[in-house]
Structure formats: structure tokens, C-alpha cells
Amino acid sequence: MKNIRNFSIIAHIDHGKSTLADRLIQLTGMVDERNFKDQILDNMDIERERGITIKSQAIALPYHARDGEEYVLNLIDTPGHVDFSYEVSRSLASCEGVLLLIDAAQGVQAQTIANLYLAMENNLEIIPVINKIDLATADVERVVEQIDSELGLDPFSCLKCSAKEGIGIEEILEAIVKRIPPPKGDPEGPLAALIFDAQYDSFRGTVIHCRVFDGTVKNGDIIRLMSNQATYKVEEVGRFLLAREKRDKISAGEVGYIFASVKTVSDVHIGDTITLDGRPCDKPLPGFKEFKPVVFSSIYPIAPEDYEDLAVALEKYKLNDAAFVYQKDSSIALGQGFRCGFLGLLHLEIVQERVEREYDLSIILSVPSVRYRFTLKDGSVEFVDNPAHYPDPSIIEKGEEPYIRATLLMPERYLGAVMKLCMEKRGVNSKLNYLSPGRVELTYEMPLADVIYDFYDRFKSITQGYGSFDYELLDYRESNLVLVDILVNGEKVDALSQVVNRDQARPRALHACERLKEEIPRQMFKIAIQGAIGGEIIARTTISPFRKDVTAKCYGGDITRKRKLLEKQKKGKKRMKTIGSVSIPQSAFLAVLKTNTDD
Amino acid sequence: MNSEKIPGLYIHIPFCISKCHYCDFYSSTYVSAVPNFLNAVFKEMEMYRNRFDVFDTLYIGGGTPSLLSPKQLKDILTSVQKNFGLMADSEVTVETNPADLDQSPLESMRQMGINRINIGIQSFDEKVLGFLGRRHSAKQALSAIEASRKAGFENIGVDLIYGVPGQEMDSWLDTLKRAVAFSPEHLSCYQLTLGAETPLGIRYQAEEFLMPGEELQYEFFIKTSEFLEDAGYIHYEVSNFARGMQYASRHNQKYWDHSPYLGLGPSAHSFQSNRRWRNHRSLDQYLVAVNAGNLPVEETETLTMEQLRLEAVYLGLRTKRGVNFEDFKNRYQYDLFTEKREMLNRLLEEGFISIQDGRLSPTQAGLAVADSLALI
Ligand SMILES: Nc1nc2c(ncn2[C@@H]2O[C@H](COP(=O)(O)OP(=O)(O)OP(=O)(O)O)[C@@H](O)[C@H]2O)c(=O)[nH]1
Ligand code: SF4
Ligand SMILES: [Mg+2]
DSSP: OTTEEEEEEEESTTSSHHHHHHHHHHHTTOSOGGGOOTTTTOOSHHHHHHTSOOSOEEEEEEEEOTTSOEEEEEEEEOOOSGGGHHHHHHHHTTOSEEEEEEETTTOSOHHHHHHHHHHHHTTOEEEEEEEOTTSTTOOHHHHHHHHHHTTOOOGGGOEEOBTTTTBSHHHHHHHHHHHSOOOOOOTTSOBEEEEEEEEEETTTEEEEEEEEEESEEETTOEEEETTTOOEEEEEEEEEESSSEEEESEEETTOEEEEEEOOOOGGGOOTTOEEEESSSBOSSOOOOOOOOOOOEEEEEEESSGGGHHHHHHHHHHHHHTOTTOEEEEEEETTTEEEEEEEESSHHHHHHHHHHHHHHHTOOEEEOOOBOOEEEEETTSOEEEEOOGGGOOOGGGEEEEEEEEEEEEEEEEGGGHHHHHHHHHHTTOEEEEEEEEETTEEEEEEEEEHHHHHTTHHHHHHHHTTTOOEEEEEEEEEEEOOEEEEEEEETTEEOGGGOEEEEHHHHHHHHHHHHHHHHHHSOOOSSOEEEEEEETTEEEEEEEEOOOOOOOOSOOOHHHHHHHHHHHHHHHHHHHTEEEETTEEEETHHHHHTTSSOSOO | OOTTSOOEEEEEEOBOSSOOTTOOSOOBSOGGGHHHHHHHHHHHHHHHTTTOOOEEEEEEEESOGGGSOHHHHHHHHHHHHHHTOEEEEEEEEEEEOGGGOOHHHHHHHHHTTOOEEEEEEEOSOHHHHHHHTOSSOHHHHHHHHHHHHHTTOSOEEEEEEEOOTTOOHHHHHHHHHHHHTTOOSEEEEEEOOOOTTSHHHHHHHTTSSOOOOHHHHHHHHHHHHHHHHHTTOEEEETTEEESSGGGSOHHHHHHHTTOOEEEESTTOEEEETTEEEEEOSSHHHHHHHHHTTOOOEEEEEEOOHHHHHHHHHHHHTTBTTOEEHHHHHHHHSOOHHHHTHHHHHHHHHTTSEEEETTEEEEOHHHHHTHHHHTTO
16 A cells, blocks of 8 residues: 555646646557557546546556655546636545646646645645646746745645646655555555545446445445445446556545446435445544536427436446436427536536437537526515526515635736726626736626626637636525517527526626527528527517528439438428427527637 | 320430530530430430330420431430321420520420420620630520421520629529510429539539529528419429419320330430339440440339338429328328328428329428428
């Protein structure tokens, strides 16, 4: 056990975690040149397409250190995006140390700080690493200073590297061995293993990913899940290399996986403790801090008959995404579905894409919403995260919406424009803090709903990518709320309804109408799109019908060609939701909250 | 399935003197291969003599059949008679290029039993003809029609093209006027469409010119329809007009109502029961196959009931006759009227279709969006 090191790579988004993982994997000879690809741990298609890490990923690396000893380094690459910080916090529970990466050109950013705090809460050894020193715009001196002044870490403890160019990688490996303590725990004691992830494998069933703190688990053992006392027989254990590698046992200090004949997928809970049925430990491990969803939306199958399949898919999906929560729901326009909670809009988009790809389903998500609080005239309090359940306005005493404290880091030159944006977003109580010459930290209290609604994209574009932002939930504050409905050809589409502050109702309704106009393809009929509060129409647009689409000729050979084209169009139409006689594409529902199509 | 319907025969003559810039039909300028080709077609006929019996339409298309000599055309007719037979009142059409239509070959054609002539005039505007890369002049087009009448053709069809870049509505209406002056029995008015691989298609993708927008296309479409209907023609299919339904192309209607047809020659298509097959789109491959004693078929597909249904709807809704609910139900086992009632009502309200005597037919506005109607 003294030759095991468990560590995560943490950083702000895009600071090079996965690229550094690549170099560590290559230097330890885990993969030959032929099988190597960039960001090799980003193995989901969606991660590769978007160029970001979504899931934490563990891999064991053998390392022959300068002290002559053989080590096993359990590396966990983590995501940097704020929506996935739950992944980071779970990974940290399996580690004794972290590499805290900082981009030499960008310096300390909001998630650098947020992730540092997470590591400190877990009492982990922190090794600051300045990455991308090869960049022409790198300013290593300045970053060293920030490590001291903004992070409060020992500036002399930091390493410098270029993950891309492979510079300084060996020093990192040596530091991991020397500075990160080996895991503690007793391999002979009663089993206590923490479930930090799980996955549904269509051949083998549920795969449990765990960190063993005490004891040993091996083939044939009867394990017990402590939260629900369910017991299972172990069929296989192993550890993570690039693929799963079967082993005889996994013991205290190790990270690995367990296959047991888990029949009920929902028995497995992330954060639960596994012990042995015959020799249980006395109390479960602490588990994870709960993350509360902040954005809510309903998922519906496009084809109503896919409802059962969707139910099964979500149950399996949830195994692999503990931050995702859902329950049954139904809509007048879209039928049976599920109300779901997400950690942010990116999280929501990722869930949509993964469920569609991994379970081959076509789904629609209703317009996302935050959770509002209403005090009714009879004194009762109701939380509403679904505009379809908006209370009858005549019985509402007062409405409240969630506020957050946003922390924005940026070069001083963007301050004016960012403050303007924050004010537009109803930000109040601003505080300004000069971190170092030219760099500021701005905090604002803002309604969460406004942050969800295109704030992040606009902030990034205003600061040309040099700004970063983090937030924490504060409290509920009174707000003059109204329900804005969208009518398509006079028919209310409840999945497009939004709760907004009255002052914003008109512009938001107009924006929704216009975005729908862009998203809904022209059809033979005129399509009227209206925004309404109760019976009052406050915004409208129309999509003019097309008048000619017919192909000139249709003889002999063209008939097949044309039919194939129509078949394709028919299939495309199946991916749209027909409401009244209007086909609304999937994308339209989420587009309502976005600024423009090209982001 | 369609045993009661009499099939039509199509023969593709894959030769042209020069290629028009917009053409995506299969044809070659290698005219010295004509004799070899004809021999192969005769062989191909023999291969089908047991699978097809008598026809009641024959359409010799292309390519440019009018570059065949009267003797060669005659040989084709003889071979058709020998292998299959033509019914007494058959419609026998030949597609022609105005440049080829001198008096004497026309008279021979008439004598050998060709009773319908289709002339690819396309336009009376020299500018448009030049843009399209046609090898004849407006003047030749005029004399071709005259000569055909003189030769005794009582069923003349004229092909025209509109929606050509730079073409003004007036130029198009002028072309229509000049065509109508001869009272042809049939007019096909095609909107120019550019295949990606054609010379004009390539120039279009290189953004050398713009194609008319949808509004303008619609205007061309409607003006054409109105003009010709005023002149006494029936707009019986998206691109086709007849001076009385007896002049509607009987052969082409077989394509639209799932009647059987046999296509001979490279790139020709055939349809029988629920199968459609397609010959090689290459003269060489065609010749090699036939000369080796094989059918020159490149691909065969068997249509499912659902595919037949989709075709029947979209083909039916391209014609004024439309779709008869009862016939449709019998043949395609689907009750269109009940299943699609809601959509049909909507289309009725919006003026895209009419429903009369158990028949669903497109209005003029409906014809213009027939592709979308097909998706109901
Ligand atoms: N010039 C330079 N570019 C680097 C270096 N390290 C990473 N990059 C680039 O930075 C970008 C982001 O790298 P990733 O490794 O995906 O970053 P990440 O931190 O894993 O990103 P997330 O997982 O999305 O948070 C990629 O384009 C890398 O090629 C470096 O040392 N030098
Ligand atoms: S004459 Fe007809 S087949 Fe020949 S090139 Fe011109 S358009 Fe094509
Ligand atoms: Mg990454």
C-alpha cells in the first residue's frame, strides 16, 4: 500500500487536465503510439466532439520511480466546467492529493479557486502545476505570484510544465510519489468501499466503481450495500487501465470496479458504502455532499409509445450521472414524461444528448426553469419548478425567486461592460476587489433565472474568453412573477411556458417567438406564434408558408429517387413534435433560452 | 397485382450530338456506337419477350431519338411488334430535337406508325437557348413545329423550360404565346432544375449566377398555369398541359398511376407488380451485359406496401385526377380518408386540395406544393 498514490488532476476548464493525463499515460508506457489519441481519457463521443471532459475518468499507471521502487499511480482526470463540479468532488473522495493545474497564460480562474477549496475540504495534498509554459503569451512569473496571493499556496511548491510539448512531466511524476501520501487503511479489516461512480454495461449489467478504504473484496464475496442492505454476490473485481482489467481482489487504498449480479439498477447509489455481508464495517463512509439541481426541465419521448423505453433508459443513465434527478410528469401538449433536475444548462444539454445516443431515443426537453417559491393567500408555501404547475394568479400572495452570489474574475479592462451586463441581469450589491494590478474580482447578487438565461455565453464573449465565473446559491427574494405562455397557431404549448419577472415578460416573450421562428421550419401553412400572459397577447410573430416546393419532373427513374427523399423527410418529421398541424423540432424548446443559433 | 393494366414500353436512345448544359439524362455523344446499341436493344427485347406481352404505349426517348435514321426507327418498331406487339390504338411517341426535323424524315415517321411527336423546343428566346446550351435556334424550333404539322402529326407535344437565370417573366410569356400559336396538343413546361454534376450545376455552385427564388418560381408556376388554362389547356400534372384529356400523355400517366412499364436501353427503369429495376447508366456496361446474354440490370428493388402507398400519394397528388379513396383503399390497403381526416380538413380549409366524388385532388396552389402534400 505504501507504493500506491491516488490523485486527481483538477483545474479550470481547458487548462489542460486531459492533455496532462495523456502525457502521464504515455510516459508510464500505458499505451503504445499506435493506439494513442489526444485526450485519450475523454472516451465518450460527446466529449471528443465538444473538446471537454464531462465525466471523471480513473486509470492506474505503473511507475518506476527514481528511488528505484515500483508504484501504482491511480490518476483521476476531472472535468473543469462548473456544471460538473459534482464529478470533481466525488473524485476527490478517492484521493490523497491533487495536481492543481493553472494555465500559464490565463492564470488563476474561478474554477481554479472553486476546485482548490474542494481539495482543501478533503484535506488533500495540493501540488500546483503551471501548464502551457510553451505558449508565447505565457506569463509564468505572474502566475507564480497569483498562486501565492490569490490561492494562498506556497509559490515555491509549484511545478512548471507544458502538457502539450511534454515538458516537465517526469518532475510531476516524481512529485506525486514524493509529496502525495500513500493511502491509509487496513487491508485485513472489515470491508469499507465507497461507490463513487457506476455504469450500466449492456452485456454485464451494473458496474460499480469504488475506492476501497479498508478491507479487501474478491470474487465470490457476498457484498452488502449499506444504505439499503441489499446483498449481492461478487462476480468480478478489477482495476481501470485503459480498459477494465480483471484482478483477484482489490484492497484498501485501491480504486477499482466490482461486477455483482445487481438486478435492480436503482439499488446502487453513488456515495453508498459497500461492505461484506459476513463481516460488515460498523458505519458507512461519509459519502458525498449533496448537490442540489438548479435547473429543471421535463423530458418527453417524441413518440409517445417510447415512454416505457425512456423510463428504463433514465434509470440506467442515472447510474452514471448521480447529479441527475427525475420523477414522473405529464404535459397536455407532449404527453407522459419526466420532470428532471440538472446542475446547469450544459448538464441539461449533455443529458439530452447522452440519453438520445446511448439509448437510441428521440426526446424533447421543455423550456428550462429554476425553482420558484410562492406563498399563497391561505398562507401555504409552494415550490414550483415547472411552469405548467404555476399557481392560479388570483391565489398568490407573493412570489419569490432564487438568488445567487456570482463571483466574476476578469482583466480590469472588461469591468465596465461586465457591470452593464450584470445590471441588465438584475444584479445588485456589487463588490469589487482588485486581485492584482489589472485583475479584478467582481461579485454580484443576481436572480438565478437571469444567469441561466444566456448570461454565461454573453459574459464569455464580452470578456473574450478571459473572464471566468462561479456562483453559489444565496436565498429567495420577492419578485413580481408572471407566467408567459407560448401559443402556436392558437394552441398553448405548455412545454414552452416560462415564469419570468413582469418587467422582462414582453422582451422575453418576443425573444421566444423570434427564436421559434428561426427554429420551426416553414410549412405549407402560415404559422402564428404568440406569447401571452393569461389571455393577453404580449408578443407575436408569424412564419410565412412556402408556396412552391414541387419538383418539375417525375418519370421512370425519378420516382424511386423522389420516394427515397420523401422517406427521409418523413423520418425527419418523426423527430419533430407535431402540435396541431405544426411540426416543432426538438431544438426549438431549448433555443428559447439562448441568444442565437450559432453557439 | 396490376395484371389488368396494360403495360407501356420505353426505349432510351442514349445519344446526343452535343450535351446541353443542364442535362442530367444519360446520353453520350459517341454516335458511331448507334448500330451496336440498336443490336443490343433488339437482344434486350428478346430477353423480355416472355415477361411482357402486348403494350399500348411506346415512348422512344433519350437522348435524341431523332438522330436515328427513319430506317433505324422502323427497325425498332418492327422489333417491338415481333417480340411483344402493340395494340391497335397505341400511343407511339418519339422525342425529337428541332434541329433534326426536316420534312422527309418526319413524313417517314408518320408513315411507320409514329403518331405522337414531342419536340424539345425549350424556349423561343435565343439568349435562353444559348444559356442552356441547346444546339438549335428559335427559328429552327418554329419550322420544326410547322414541318411536323405538315407531315400529318395530329398529336404534337412541345417541351419548354422556365425559371432560367436572367429570364424575365415577359420573355417566358412570349415563349408560351409563340408555342400556343401553333395549338400543340400537349405542352410540358418544366422549371429548370440543376443537377449538381451538370455544367450549369457546377457553375451555380461556384455562385456564377443565382437561381430564381421561391416567390418568383411560384409566380412562374402560377402564371404558366393561368396562361395555358386561358388558352384552353388542362393543367393535368405539375408540369404538363393538354388541349383536352385525350391528349394527355398516356405513356407518362403509367408512371403516375403504378401501371407496369418496361424500359429498355441504358439508364431505363421498369416497373412490374411491386418491383422496380434500373438498367446500367453506362452504354459500355449495358453493351457488355447484353452481349454476354445477361439482363443489363444494375439494381432491383421490391417495394413494400408502405412504399407503394407513399408513391401512390405523391404521384397521385401531382396530377389533377388526384387519388380515388376507394381505389386507394383496395390497392394499398389504407383508408386515406379516415386515417388522415384531420389533415385533409386542414388542407381543404387552406385551399390546397378539393374532395369531390370520392376523389382527393390538388388545387393549383396544392400542385405548387405537391412535394409537401405527399408528406401528409
Ligand atoms: N499550447 C499548449 N496548449 C495546451 C497545453 N495543454 C493543453 N493544451 C490545449 O488546451 C486545450 C484544452 O486541453 P484539455 O486537455 O482538453 O483541457 P482540460 O482541462 O482537460 O479541459 P476540460 O476537461 O474541458 O476542463 C486543448 O486544445 C489542448 O491542446 C499546453 O501545455 N500547451
Ligand atoms: S438533347 Fe436532351 S438528352 Fe440530349 S443533352 Fe440535351 S437535354 Fe440532354
Ligand atoms: Mg479534460
